[in-house]
Amino acid sequence: MYSKDMRVFGRLPTLASGVTNNGASGIQSMFLNSKYLKAAHELLEDVVNVYQTKLGKKSGGKTMLIRESSATGSGDGSVDGERNGKCNSELSTVERQDIQMKKAKLIKILDEICVKDMAARTVAKDIITLRGSAAIVSEFFGYAANSILYNRGVYPEESFVKVKKYGLPMLLTQDEGVKSFIANLTAQLSEWLEAGKLQRVVLVIMSKATSEVLERWNFSIETDTEVVEKGVSREKSDKEIMREIQAIMRQIASSITYLPCLDEPCVFDVLAYTDTDVAVPFTWIESDPKLIANPQMVKLHSFDTKIHKVDTLVSYKNDEWDE
Template sequence: MGSIQIAKDVITLTGSAAIVSEFFSYAANSILYQRGIYPSDSFGATKKYGLTMLTTNDTKVKEYLTAITSQLAEWLEKGKLQRIVLVIMSNATSEVMERWNFTIHTDKDVVEKGGSREKSDKEIMREIQAIMRQITSSVTYLPCLDEPCTFDVLAYTDNDLSVPFNWAESEARLINNPQVVKLHSFDTKIHKVDALVSYKQEDDDE
């Protein structure tokens, strides 16, 4: 009898960059929906990663995320992207309420010498599913955002990279003494993404 083997898929640098940048787009949409940054009726359901994902129908938000996704893919291919952070802030005060942090570890050998890696697409999808499910369940432990909020995306890149004209230098927008919840990670064998969310602790009642 022959042994059963899991089919391995060839992952190229371009393919890996596409997987990670697309993941961020869907993760961002899910965060914006789950955290109520925009009205729930401005999102539509679509199938992705074997799950029902919600994505924005707002044209401006869509265009903004599409432009970000495209730029992230370019940086990922160059091996220059270290971290992506989605920051949720108070509309009124700009105080940072949450930071959704995605740290990227890149196989520099593939960037510098070319080549590819092998990993099952299904395995990558299962790992991404686990993160998406954690984002959905985040409403069970994150404090309610009881005021209108907005969001921004920060990208941490290597220092030798010039800032594109449609991006601007920004401060880190940190939270003092945050609570931190580590999320699952996923790995294409070229890019590994570690995820966590940090958030502002609720004030104790006097």
Template sequence: MAATSTRAKNTISLKGSSAIVAEYFNYAVNNILYQRGIYPTDSFRQEQHYGLSMMVSKDQGLTAYLQTVTKQMSTWLEDGSLQRLVLVISSAIGSKEVLERWTFVVETDKAVLDGGPPPEVPKESIVKDIQAVVRQITASVTFLPLLEDPCTFDLLVYTSKDSAVPTDWEESDPRYISQGEDMKLRSFTTKVHKVDTSVSFRTRE
């Protein structure tokens, strides 16, 4: 009897895709907070992710907060209710004006949500696309206005209206930027979730 050779398909499940996207959010937020100087540079450490050297916060409070948010987002990604994540950077003094608004828009394949077969996509392809987005975020300091004042940040999560929201979460206004400019960055897809990244920023007067 002749032998046959087989190989595992590069399929990705809804749960697996949700984990990849949530992880990306965590590292993207860390990268932005470092690049934009929201926290002191010595409060970050260098780690290897996606084949890149990335800066990750050592602050225990911030790390715990981001882990809580990304864990909840994983749940919303798995049920298809997560629509977007917005990182808002605002001045910590005076009028606390919104200076930057980083937006991650999520599209979910409804066929997979409805129990369809998991799509095939090489993990290397996903990692390559995420690398490109992270590199763009890192290079953003070359075109974004300098943040001269101390700044704070907030994370806004947009979900479907019927989503279950933890009791310790609260509603927020959208925190839009008045007379800002928009810059669209690259996107990536797991073929279950597609994530588009962009940044809006307040222009120099």
């Protein structure tokens, strides 16, 4: 449905390429430089210093070199020529108790590190930010577009390669023009999603000969405005989001079972429905919505990051034999 509160844009044919990748989490680095490991290191140094001070006192302040094996020492059992009996290396009861207390404190610190590390990893996986959600949704559009183009036969089967994504085998085009188009598409969609300006994305399949619209793959987007306006985050696990996306991808892959066969050469276009005040790059132009008269519709699954909810619907031209 087209509204006066939105604008519809299509892509110009010439595009600049560019793909971005998300970096890995820095949790491990954070803990390696944390106050906990610093405190543990200081405790260990304290224990070593107590022991070395004791040895220094017993040896009259002379430098001692402790070897790994007695075979490296002198024949009379001395260490570098200095006689050092067993009694000289023993610690007093007070010193032993002090070391035991430091050991207990060290163990407690290490336990805290483990607990906080596990908690941080759990939180990091469950927290969804606006930028993270925009990246998830725009990446989904890229893979969904590839899957639609493959499964609807818009491009030949041999021009795709198989990869694993969302725990599923996915097909990606190797056509350089299409790769560039989708890369630039997902980058722009991510920007609009992060700004809260994107309302819908539609992949349109048309007859190459007549430009008649045969199918419209409609992805409607609901955005949590509080996240956009206040910068707050939401919670949802990666696994739960992936399961929801898997359901959509499986429905796209099985589209041949519920959509009519496309028995003519086809081309595709992508439309973006945005807020009226959105900034539009020169590679996009205003477009009509490319609707289908009296279409048949199939509602597919949806997925929700808790910031962006994506509802999926495919509409297609009535087959004359179904009239």
